[in-house]
Amino acid sequence: MSKHRIVVVGCGNISKAWIAYTLKRDDSSIVALVDMHLDHAEAAKAKYKLECPVYTDVREAIRKNEANLVFDLTIPEAHCAITTAAFEEGCNVFGEKPMASFMEEAVIMVKAAADSGRTYAIMQNRRYLKEMMAFRDLVQSGTVGPIGFVTSDFFLGLHNGGYRETMDNPLLLDMAIHTFDQSRFITGKDPVAVHCTTFNPAGSWFAGAAAAICTFEYEDGSCYSYRGCYSAEGAPTSWQSSWRVVGSKGTVIWDGRTAPYAEVVIPTEEIVHENKHKRITPELTWAGQEQHAGCLDDMFDALNKGHIPSTVCTDNIKSLAMLHGAIRSLKEGCKVRI
Ligand SMILES: NC(=O)c1ccc[n+]([C@@H]2O[C@H](COP(=O)([O-])OP(=O)(O)OC[C@H]3O[C@@H](n4cnc5c(N)ncnc54)[C@H](O)[C@@H]3O)[C@@H](O)[C@H]2O)c1
CATH class of the missing domain: 3.30.360.10 (Dihydrodipicolinate Reductase; domain 2)
Known part of the structure; x- marks a missing residue:
């Protein structure tokens, strides 16, 4: 079983960069794809020849596949609900920018990460x-x-x-x-x-x-x-x-x-x-690798080696x-x- 069992949530444009990167790692596997539009998840599954199941519900995807890491690649309005659900289910979260549509949501997300003891890092590839x-x-x-x-x-x-x-x-x-x-x-x-x-x-x-x-x-x-x-x-x-x-x-x-x-x-x-x-x-x-791959390397290194990623939520909320x-x-x- 891979060390990082990943549920990808949001199978739109940017998911291509994240999935392509993940497929090159030997310590990670994508165990489920989630999208509110199931055909988007099916399309990503077919494009990358994945064998994992597809869902519309993130909690179901995590529970049924013993996931421990969620990629939140949904639109900003959905980030708060997806990440807080993932923390409640015991997962770490790597998510796309911007962290949230409102500061109030970002505060809730940072607290949820801290309460769960999980890592939440945000993509700032630049x-x-x-x-x-x-x-x-x-x-x-x-x-x-x-x-x-x-x-x-x-x-x-x-x-x-x-x-x-x-x-x-x-x-x-x-x-x-x-x-x-x-x-x-x-x-x-x-x-x-x-x-x-x-x-x-x-x-x-x-x-x-x-x-x-x-x-x-x-x-x-x-x-x-x-x-x-x-x-x-x-x-x-x-x-x-x-x-x-x-x-x-x-x-x-x-x-x-x-x-x-x-x-x-x-x-x-x-x-x-x-x-x-x-x-x-x-x-x-x-x-180091550049752009998305560089930021993802930093995020995975944080989990594997126990350091704090450069784009950890407690820092990123200051940019937000x-x-x-x-x-x-x-x-x-x-x-x-x-
Ligand atoms: N870092 C970068 O350079 C970069 C570049 C592009 C986009 N982004 C970010 O990535 C995120 C997604 O952007 P995109 O261009 O891929 O958008 P997109 O519209 O192409 O894809 C978003 C996907 O999320 C799904 N989705 C939306 N709400 C959902 C929910 N509640 N549950 C499950 N699935 C849901 C949609 O159906 C869609 O398939 C945004 O936050 C955007 O800012 C970052």
């Missing part, structure tokens, strides 16, 4: 890239001094239809969680306040607001400025966003595609109009708080505390 690791290390090495100003730009035209095109705030609720989580990963800082504006730019094919501008404030008075748009045609940024971190001695740049670099002041005794700078480009030394702080700011029309 942490797991060698360029991102080098960028984070460069920012946190102190090379540019204490951080004073962080900016990120995310501009893409997303045409994959589905539920995103009818959401009120598709960019914020679907994508910004990745960028907000990256900002915490890069800086090691959690914002304390946010002001958010959203709008639907000319030409947008989304019903809700495809664009957002958020200003986050840190306790020390420094700021993170987020700009994003899901309906921007032409000159796309990377899915990782384009980043600038300004410190007291220099700036770190990452375009989200190529290697990050820093430019730092070359000290001089002379009085100058503008300083000269030297460029520092770090080695890309991180050798940035998102729901932004939504609250929208509703209240002013800056709000996070």
Whole structure:
């Protein structure tokens, strides 16, 4: 019997990456597929030539197959019910982002994980890239001094239809969680306040607001400025966003595609109009798997070796708080505390 007996819940688009990854592990087996639309589970079963049964009810799937791990790949509105049921049935949960549609749900989910003594980790695949690791290390090495100003730009035209095109705030609720989580990963800082504006730019094919501008404030008075748009045609940024971190001695740049670099002041005794700078480009030394596979490796390592995964729910809820702080700011029309 495999060490990890997995029930996959939600057999839509993203389940492909999770199932394909799992089939390569020798310590895991998929023992059941669950979907509210049974034909989605049947389709995944056929595509991956699985022999497991399919269900519409997660508890039945866990009990009948002695599962100990649930992948929650359903839509955000369903995450709370699926994960809390899984914890009650004694399972660990690895789930897709965003953790929940509401902060109140996320609090319930974190408590349910703690009460059950199980691990709940959330997919934040954009942490797991060698360029991102080098960028984070460069920012946190102190090379540019204490951080004073962080900016990120995310501009893409997303045409994959589905539920995103009818959401009120598709960019914020679907994508910004990745960028907000990256900002915490890069800086090691959690914002304390946010002001958010959203709008639907000319030409947008989304019903809700495809664009957002958020200003986050840190306790020390420094700021993170987020700009994003899901309906921007032409000159796309990377899915990782384009980043600038300004410190007291220099700036770190990452375009989200190529290697990050820093430019730092070359000290001089002379009085100058503008300083000269030297460029520092770090080695890309991180050798782990990238994106979903990298995050899943971290999650499985946590179960196998007993460490805390980078995207554990108790940390991830702080990224979610940035998102729901932004939504609250929208509703209240002013800056709000996070
Ligand atoms: N990390 C990433 O890069 C990434 C990329 C895409 C999607 N996602 C996340 O993955 C999740 C799913 O997205 P998707 O694009 O695969 O959506 P999808 O609509 O393609 O698939 C969702 C599946 O869940 C099923 N489902 C919904 N509610 C359910 C319930 N209560 N019980 C059982 N099944 C249920 C649906 O029938 C569907 O088959 C979302 O949270 C999304 O944000 C993450």
